[in-house]
Amino acid sequence: MNATSAMIAPPEFILDDSDDVKSSSAIVLIVDDCTRNIQIVGSILTEAGYEVMPATSGRQALARIVNQLPDLILLDLMMPEIDGMEVCRRLKNDPATQEIPVIFLTASSETGHLVEAFESGAVDYVTKPFNAMELLARVKTHLELKQNREALQRYANQLREMNNEKNELMSIAAHDLRNPLNNLMSCIEMIRPESSPADERQESLFEIMTNSVDHMLQLVNNLLDVNAIESGKWQLNLTRCDLREILVDVVNSYDNKAAAKQQSLILDCPLTALPADLDFTGATEVIGNLISNAIKYSPPGKAIQIRADSNEDRIRIEVQDQGPGLTPEDKTRLFGKFARLSARPTANEPSTGLGLSIVKKMVELMNGSVGCESEPGHGATFFVEWPTPESDPLPEPSSVELYTTS
Ligand SMILES: Nc1ncnc2c1ncn2[C@@H]1O[C@H](COP(=O)(O)OP(=O)(O)OP(=O)(O)O)[C@@H](O)[C@H]1O
Numbered sequence: 553m554n555a556t557s558a559m560i561a562p563p564e565f566i567l568d569d570s571d572d573v574k575s576s577s578a579i580v581l582i583v584d585d586c587t588r589n590i591q592i593v594g595s596i597l598t599e600a601g602y603e604v605m606p607a608t609s610g611r612q613a614l615a616r617i618v619n620q621l622p623d624l625i626l627l628d629l630m631m632p633e634i635d636g637m638e639v640c641r642r643l644k645n646d647p648a649t650q651e652i653p654v655i656f657l658t659a660s661s662e663t664g665h666l667v668e669a670f671e672s673g674a675v676d677y678v679t680k681p682f683n684a685m686e687l688l689a690r691v692k693t694h695l696e697l698k699q700n701r702e703a704l705q706r707y708a709n710q711l712r713e714m715n716n717e718k719n720e721l722m723s724i725a726a727h728d729l730r731n732p733l734n735n736l737m738s739c740i741e742m743i744r745p746e747s748s749p750a751d752e753r754q755e756s757l758f759e760i761m762t763n764s765v766d767h768m769l770q771l772v773n774n775l776l777d778v779n780a781i782e783s784g785k786w787q788l789n790l791t792r793c794d795l796r797e798i799l800v801d802v803v804n805s806y807d808n809k810a811a812a813k814q815q816s817l818i819l820d821c822p823l824t825a826l827p828a829d830l831d832f833t834g835a836t837e838v839i840g841n842l843i844s845n846a847i848k849y850s851p852p853g854k855a856i857q858i859r860a861d862s863n864e865d866r867i868r869i870e871v872q873d874q875g876p877g878l879t880p881e882d883k884t885r886l887f888g889k890f891a892r893l894s895a896r897p898t899a900n901e902p903s904t905g906l907g908l909s910i911v912k913k914m915v916e917l918m919n920g921s922v923g924c925e926s927e928p929g930h931g932a933t934f935f936v937e938w939p940t941p942e943s944d945p946l947p948e949p950s951s952v953e954l955y956t957t958s
Pocket residue numbers: 770774841845846848849873875876877878886891892893894895896902903904905906907908909932
């Protein structure tokens with residue numbers, strides 16, 4: 553069909569004003585206050601196999617769409633009462649209709665309005681008098697684009713569902729493994745001779761068993777943490793905590809691990825309380841992770857400094873070690889999941905590569921930020937900052953307490 557033949561309305565298309573247009577093929581709504589134009593465009597589309605839904609005003613178009621959603625809309629730009637741009641704006645503001653592609657039908661004298669027309673949400677335009685091939689090509693392209701977008705959306709939804717199912721499965725498996733592993737650890741501790749092991753071989757077997765179960769427990773706990781955070785199920789309970797108290801407790805809990813590597817943990821923090829609005833368990837886990845890394849990646853005999861200070865804006869915690877530090881490449885991947893980088897554990901400790909990704913997510917959920925300063929070969933300083941709570945101003949740190957273990 554060419555432009556000339558398009559101007560003649562074939563007899564089979566009859567303008568139907570009823571609201572009852574139903575079809576299994578693509579439905580195109582044609583909105584034009586000139587019924588002749590509707591007949592011409594309608595005939596071109598009907599001949600090409602489309603289902604046509606006519607409307608002679610913006611108001612009628614909006615009313616018809618309520619009963620039947622078209623797949624595409626051909627919309628006259630200039631119409632009395634509600635013009636094409638206003639119809640388009642209303643459609644784009646309604647979630648039920650905003651995905652329907654709108655192509656404007658414009659007279660060549662109206663092309664000055666095209667920028668505004670596109671801003672209202674249209675995807676394309678066709679100028680009158682209509683060229684049938686061009687009209688059909690544009691309709692076909694935008695219907696295909698719409699179908700592709702819908703297919704992508706369906707795939708994305710399917711992927712999201714499958715990912716949720718996988719997370720659910722992983723979480724059930726991890727959860728059900730935790731109890732037996734804890735039982736196993738208790739049994740190993742119960743049968744392990746308390747002093748003077750029978751022989752070196754037996755002692756080394758106990759060591760292997762303890763480390764293996766410890767590794768599995770750590771992996772299971774990390775997977776449960778990641779899953780809880782990513783599925784939004786992590787129970788965040790922000791309360792006023794004393795960060796100083798948390799620091800002292802965590803440093804004490806890592807005392808034995810550091811001592812086993814002849815490392816010293818030096819805590820340098822104000823003597824007075826450090827109030828912060830945090831999740832107590834989360835903050836304990838965050839600081840524990842950073843200290844555990846400092847111990848794990850530092851060679852034996854080194855010192856690890858844990859500092860805390862605050863001003864009226866923020867509280868800053870630092871964990872500084874004398875380990876191998878991080879390369880620029882390491883830094884880009886540091887807080888990603890399963891990031892096992894250049895530094896390897898110096899005493900065969902377990903390493904799942906999940907700890908810092910959990911730290912970052914937990915810190916951010918608690919309105920803070922985390923980072924790392926390091927030069928390769930010169931140790932690393934990990935820091936966490938949380939906002940100083942507004943009410944309850946901080947007491948001036950009167951002096952500084954130095955706490956050293958090992
Ligand atoms: N203090 C540090 N010094 C040097 N490298 C570090 C330090 N902390 C972390 N890294 C590097 O970053 C990687 C990721 O650390 P992350 O804590 O996420 O995992 P992990 O320690 O391997 O395992 P886990 O899940 O048990 O914490 C580590 O494998 C290590 O290579």
